[in-house]
Amino acid sequence: MDLDAFSALLDDEGQALLASLRHHDPADELATATRLRREHPAALVSAALGQARLRQRAAAKFGDDAYRMYFTPDGVEQATRTAVAEHRAARFAALGVRRLADLCCGIGGDAIALARAGIEVLAVDRSELTCAVARANAQALGLDGLIEVRCADVTQVDTAPYDALFTDPARRGGREKKARSASAEGRWRATGGRIFDPEAYSPPLSWAVEAARTLPHAAIKVAPGIPHEAVPEDAAPEWVSYAGDVKEAVLWFGTDDSIRATLLPSSAGLTSAGLPAPAVGPVGRYLYEPDGAVIRAHLVAEAAAHLDGRLIDETIAYITSDELRATPYATAYEITDTLPFNLKKLKALLRERRIGTAVIKKRGSAVEPDELRRKLKLDGPNSCVVVLTRVAGAPTMLLAQAVPTTRTASGAPGAAPTPLVDR
Missing domain, CATH: 1.10.10 (Arc Repressor Mutant, subunit A)
Structure with a gap:
């Protein structure tokens, strides 16, 4: 188009x-x-x-807003989910931000959330079509009084009149070819369209960081897999997940926060307390799989302390305990069997229990779940969770049942065990 x-x-x-x-x-x-x-x-x-x-x-x-909005193919794929954009806008509003420059604004998803939070936004992108779409979206949602869309090279925009900046550099090959600045020419690497070198972003991360430091508050959206060593010392990184899927990492400037994991839509947050690595011990009755944002943020120790739990292996992000505890930071499973990995034994056990549906999870195992599923030839009315991992360095298979979320007597989020199949 x-x-x-x-x-x-x-x-x-x-x-x-x-x-x-x-x-x-x-x-x-x-x-x-x-x-x-x-x-x-x-x-x-x-x-x-x-x-x-x-x-x-x-x-x-975008929910029902999508049917009033306009999109480009790249815009749909790369736009921030409304719940994530609203979370970020709320953080800016809480910092007292009133005027913000949104650089690399795309079709305007973040600008819309910021405007709805009462923030005046300058939305900038280099693509004339993208700017036209962002402008139409602001008008369609009745926010054109708060959103000014400008077609320009973001590296040439004067952000001095604003008290905050948000930058979402291009991190995909297709968009990169259209939008990269001259300083990044020829320096990007991509696999399947995704760019992993922060200096190959458009604009490069180093430029975005320097721009962020010129204003009282700023946030830079980066790939969730950014190495911790690439995070500037004066930035407070936040990893954000939605319904268990890690959506983004953001480098915040001008805040007093430490490393943070935010889990949406619950808005549960976990921050770094500088805890040492958790103790390692035997597999207990319950296994906890930390949310991806918790793992990316290197906050497994904080999650383990919250659960009064231990690791099953010093290199594996699975937490175990003998008691069930309510937590927003991990998914709980009730363990039925802990066995050395053995395909023949696993097939016999699942056949005996008439398991026809199995969720196969792996962490620290070379076994491919799809290949294993074909070999298991599952059949029956029951279900279970198979966890392929290491326990104290040894290849191990755990059979488990998911623990459904419920409410505690006090009304706080909690969890209750579910009966095992075919005991």
Whole structure:
């Protein structure tokens, strides 16, 4: 979609066409396109159908707002999920931020959340089409009074009039080719489109850090896998997950926070206390798998202390204890069997218990879950969790049942054991 095709979607005919495609079924697209082209220009029909598909994809991130918003293919993929953007906007608002420069704004997902938090936003991107989309989104959601969209090279923007900065550098090959600055030319590396070298971001991380240091508050969005040694000493890194999936890492400047893991949608947060590595001990009745944000933030020791637990191996991020404790920081499993890894024994045990559905998890094991599943030939009405890992250095298989979340008597989030299958 080019700028002219997008502009056509904003006039009366384009708006009516988009409204008619709200409940469009992609399986009927050929017939729909044929019918609509009898009454509308072919280019407009193509643009509207493409936008309808993007809106349907975007609904997972933006909810009902997606059907009032506009997207590009890269914009849907790279835009921040609403819950994550709202969390970040709330942090900026709590810091007293009133005017913020959003650099590399994309289609405006973060700018929208910031504006809804009462913050005046300058949203900047180099792509004219992307800026047009961001501008249309601000207007569609009634936020154009708080969001100014500017098409420019972010490295040339004067941020002095603002009291905070948010930068989301390009970290994917496709977008990088379009948006990188001259200083980053030829310096990026990508695998499957993803860029792993922070200096290959567009703009480079070093530029973003220097820009962040010029204002009272700032945040830089980086890849979740950023090495801890690449985090500047004056930055407070935060890893954010949503429903257990790690979504991003952010380097905060101008705060007193330490390393932090934030788990959405609950907003549970865990911060570094500088604890030593947890003790290692035998597998207890319960196994806890820390949330990915906790692991990325290197806060397994803090989670273990919260659970009064221990590690099953000094190199494995599994926590165990003999008592069940409520926690937002990990998923609990009740262990039924702890055995040395043996495929023949595992197959016999699952066949005996009539296990037809198994969730296979691995950490510290060379076994591939898909390959193992084919070999197990599961059959039966029951289910279990198979954990392939190491215990005190030895390859081990743990059979378990997930512990469902419930409420404690006090009303706080808790967990209760579930009966084991075929005891």
